[in-house]
Amino acid sequence: MKNTFIWLLLHIGLMILPAINGLNAQSLAGSTVEGNVTVADGSPAAFATIRVKGSKNVTAADKNGHFMLTNLLPGKHDIQISMMGYETNSQSVTIEKGKPAQVVVQLKPGHNQLNEVVVTGQYEPQSLKKSVYNVRVIDSERIRLRAPVNVMGVLNNELGFRFSNDLTLGTTDVQLMGMSGRNVKILLDGLPMVDRGDTRESLNQIDINSIDRIEIVEGPMSVSYGSDALAGVINIITKKPGSEQLGITARIQEETANQDYNFLTNQGLHIQNVGVTWQKKGWNASAGITNNTFGGWQGQSIGRAKEWLPKDQLFGHGKLGYRTDNATIYYRLDALKENLLSEGPANVNTNQARDQKYITYRYVHQLQGDWKTSDRFQLNTQASYTDYQRRTQTTILDVTTGRRTLSLGEGEQDVSKFSSQTYRVTASYKASSIVSVQPGLDINLDGATGARIQGSPTINDFAFFVSSTLNPTSRISIRPGLRFIKNSVYDAPPVIPSLNTKFALTSTLDLRLTYARGFRSPALRELYFNFFDASHSIKGNPNLKAENSNSFNGSLAWQPTRTFKSTLGFFYNSFNNLISYGIDPNDPRISMTINIDKFKTTGATLENVFNWKDLSATIGFSYIGRYNNLLATPDTVSYANGQLTTFMWSPEVNTNLTYTLRAIDTKVSLFYKYSGKRPNYLATVNSDGQVTATLTEIAAFHWADLTVTKPIAKFLTLTAGAKNLFNITRLANNSTDTGGAHNASGPSPVSYGRSYFLGLNFQWYKN
Template identity: 40%
Template sequence: MLKHIYIAIALFAVAGCCFAQKTPKEIVKGNVKTTDGKPAEFISVSLKGTIFGGITDEHGNFEFEAPAGDYTLVAYSISAHKKEYPANIKRGVSNYFSDLTIIENKNQLEEVVVTGQFSPQSLRNSLYKVRVINNQTIQQKASTDIKSLLNTEVGIRISNDMTLGESNFEMMGMSGNNVKVLLDGVPLVDRGATKQSLSQIDINTIEQIEIVEGPMSVIYGTDALAGVINIITKKARVLSDRNTYSVSARIQEESVGDEYEFFDGKGIHNENINIALASKTGLYVNGGYTRNVTDGWKGDKTGREKTWPPKDQFYYEGMLGFKKKGFHAWYRLNYLDESIFTPINPNPENVMSDRNFLTDRYTHNFQADWKLNNRLGLNVVSSYQDYKRKTRTIITDLNTGQKSLSTEESAQDVSKYKAIFARATAAWTFSPELSFQPGIEYNKDEGSGSRIKNNSEISTFAAFLSAEWKPYEWFSVRPGVRTIIDADYDAPVAIPSVGTKFSLNHDMDLRLSYAYGFRAPTLQELFFSFNNANHDVEGNPDLKAEYSTNFTGSYTWRILHNENIRVTSTLSAFYNDFRDRIVLAQGNRSAIHRIYSNVDKYKTTGGTFENSMIWKNLQANVSFSLVGRYNSLTENDELKNENLPTFRFSPELSTSISYQIVKTGTNLNFYYKFTGKRNEYSYDTDTKELYLTGLDAYHMADFTASQNLGKYLILNAGVKNLFDLTTVDNTATSGGHTSSGSSTLMGCGRSFFIGINFLLNN
């Protein structure tokens, strides 16, 4: 049945396209600026009461086709703020509308988001609650990796793996495979549950990051139970009237705690150069190189060993694209060469061991957007990823100087992963009130190595359909469904969702949504095999997908919104109920036997209260969140009389303040986050004791400043980890008494940085 629906929609789209071509159209062009004379980027411009219109580009220019006649041209910055202009579109002449303005200045324009949208939308018009880390924030934080960029974001927790030099991210109380990581809409291949891909993206290529909390499985498929992190990269600037070029470079030196050596050795050293050329014909090319290296952090280790291992990363990027009159296609190749070095102290026999983790990651990405007419647009996204991680352990006999490869278990290993991904969607405007987005998606993952059985693979072919209906100006609804046509696992038949948005008045919006999320089992969970004296872990090819039921709601109130000041508050809440959760369960072979199984359920609930203010040159944000994680021991028959709470809640508070001194070209920025205590219950079935275990609360803060040095240079400097945080205690409670457990490493102490950015363009 669903197959026939897709065929009918495709036929309607083709018919609509052909019908549109029968009516003569004239080209309508123009430019929109803000009140301070800057380009009004990515705002809607349309002819009132018609389906004809478009979106301005990064230079404020727009272009679309419409029949000749008298109209009212409307420029929307956000739905509550619009300006109307009379427009007489004539036949056979140039219809160009200049000197169009909106009432917002550059800082007051709301961010434009693309994640989960039919076309670029302002934050206000999006049916999803989206959080944006824009390019200005990325530059102000002067981050050298995504971890340091996100460490003060509310609702996101970061944990560290010292051995592997990697970090994992948690959203809405869920982490690992439940968070979808996208690069320009393409899912990134990862070796396991830890999202090491987030630590292997060049920070210098990022334009903005969009974070959507809650299942996005209809559009993005598996892994999107907790949400989506979409990393959007920079694109070349293309103008129709002249050729352009740009040359950018960055050098940043940063200490790791109190450890630092200039340019090489101790500390963090980040250098980048990027060159872009664009022709007025629409053809553009750019390439870049980044060196991001650190000598690690000694911490409390002695001898050769280090608490945080040294890491060298070298990024290479090349891009070729074409952009002209509603058509944009580009190919990008990214290559990462990464090495993590783990030195180990000599043993009593004076034999020294060095373990190296060597990674090669190739990412090929081809995308195309084609707007056939005012009603129909097509989008194609495809990628091929090749990921190889080698473990190499070298033994050195200090008595003789002889070196050899270690023969110990797991000392030498090669893991290879390949991923093929393709998605094709159409955005079809049936009428001003009704739009459709049908799509198909194919995903194939291959894995090989000593811990993956038989060079295994897993593939999925899916189709999805989403629609947006806006019967009234104050109300819109977006239902959607995804079906798995073919999969190498037990997949759900249908994954539905529905989102609604109510504009209660010009200053208040209400969003309510329901989504059914799912997560396919990974290659590791299906085909993993690791057996030695200390491990007996195996995958389960009979696993079925996890799924979740999600409800979210948010209420936004623009308390003050004028040309001088803007104050906005958003109150949101969520509830997730996860079923068939995949966990490592006790096997039946031995005491250490573990097998992946669908045996667990899990729930999360909570909410956030976000507040933002823009007043002249001051921007401030204060956000509070409370996340509750399910206490599975409430289902234990032995603990029914303990009156255990269903959820354990942990709070977070985040603040950011930015102030610009226009006269001197100076920006001052302060970022702070309080992460509250996180405790969960554990039960010892032998002693019959109930334990409360978890992490203590901690504080993180950064202060950064930037100074314009003429037309082409910007100087950055600041202090990170102001409170000198290194470890956080793990505490345990038993029998009414509290004792300290081990410590968890959260940071390397207070660090200092200085850097300079260069930009030359025309």
């Protein structure tokens, strides 16, 4: 923002000086330099600063990376292009009288990535420093350095994130700041993703190669994004076209699964990706395809069975858009086909094995548009349609003859289908430099069918929301918000409020304080989805109540220099009617979704980001407490070790280190995280009916990845390294609380162990 402010002052000065000095138009006449600025992946370097060295001639690139410098005298000039988070680029330009010059620049990632531009929850893209939300950003450079296979491989090193794995179904769920995945809103370019069950498996069903960055907002965002946003929002933002006329990218990566590996197929992990972008005269198009193959890992299973199921994912996306200086519109399709194979052990008596294949199809259609009529008013429209289905196909294999027949067992041939429509319109009006207003309309229509679905239920949610940004002084920003909801299944509260504030205590110290009321109506999957097989006995509950919460968040950000930033965050969330799993009162063998009367989470985080010469680093710490539900009935519960504690605490420490060896143009990165033990109180009932609380826990563990990245040719970059250096596979676990009813007591699965990888990335752009 400092550069933008200087730019405005200089331009005002350039407009006033001619009048003051009596200069005539002829004396000001000169040539121009016009150009485009992009970053490493070809996307536009929006709002980059461009200046003529040794003069006051300065401008900024627009949102498309385009810029123009005017009134340059003939001769040789040095043009400097800079942008926060990237290395300054210098271009020497020789200008002839009356002839415009062209400059095309691509910026390289640098070490000052402390003021990213964010979009989640904003009226328009703005710097992180100005945002009233405390937003965490994982940029494209960090994603590239991690060489991930999926989104989980990016988030597992972040503070407050934990993942739980269901080896039977081959799915993974996310937990954020002590809350389960059902309370985390997953967005793709600002639009919600659909999941079949209560787990957020959609996180791992997004093509990692199409992602530009990930923005994370902790705490309720119910006013802006509605249901499921009680714990926070993860907004996955895909790559946008840059200034290139034509671009071709490709990626291939080979990775072991513990000690299992076979080149290009079967054992290990194999990634192949190719993408192309094109644009001309405002039109732009892109397409890409990715194949992720995981051969599985046998682990402690025997015979044909594998502990980690083989998975084959085929992603495809296509996009067509048109943009002008004041408007943008595009259509995007994301498609997925995923196959999971669970091979059962052979029966020694019958020589038969029971195999299950889980086949998922996901099609996400998006239509988005922006229209800026003036500097005061702009309109954003979004529409999406998701068609999602998961098929279970069970067969009986005769191991001797190789013949397969379909199994006729209950629930062993099944298709569950979910559809979701989202329509969203927001307008932003800047009444003055003090007051801005954003009204919006949000419509969500969800439906489901299938043998495991009770009937063909639908839930329709209509909402009107409005927020305003008030800036009574340059140091204070206040953003109140209200959301009005009409739900077809539940009587929603008449209004949901929120209040976000930001105080610039000094030029280097910012305080953010937030209160938000959360509301979440039960999803179709929690109400009507029944799931019974050899390992699961779960049913939905049509009598669930809607969840609501009161949340308080705060953060104190200190940035004394451009190369150091420290943020202290704290939160307290109180939930009523939180939906979780419990025992069916009519059948103790069955789990069902139930409302917990009360649940709370609280904690604090400390994150430090600094850059020194060729070292870029983040060091963070968190301490998160989850409420002990057994306190609700203290008179009927006994605890052998004394008094029950209100909160069960768990610490985390993480660090990301990247060192650049400039002599050989190589980056070495270490990603480390310590996850402390996770305690839980488990209630048991003895023969006398006395309830006893037992302290259980999931063990602590260390996780570390090491990567080395080096350009080996003009368009080629080599990436190699090792993941899970501590070779973690399972954690000691004497608790049933591992994140959902899909898990049981016993060792908690984390990974298939240490792996090694080698990847090659190709990038070619024509401007």
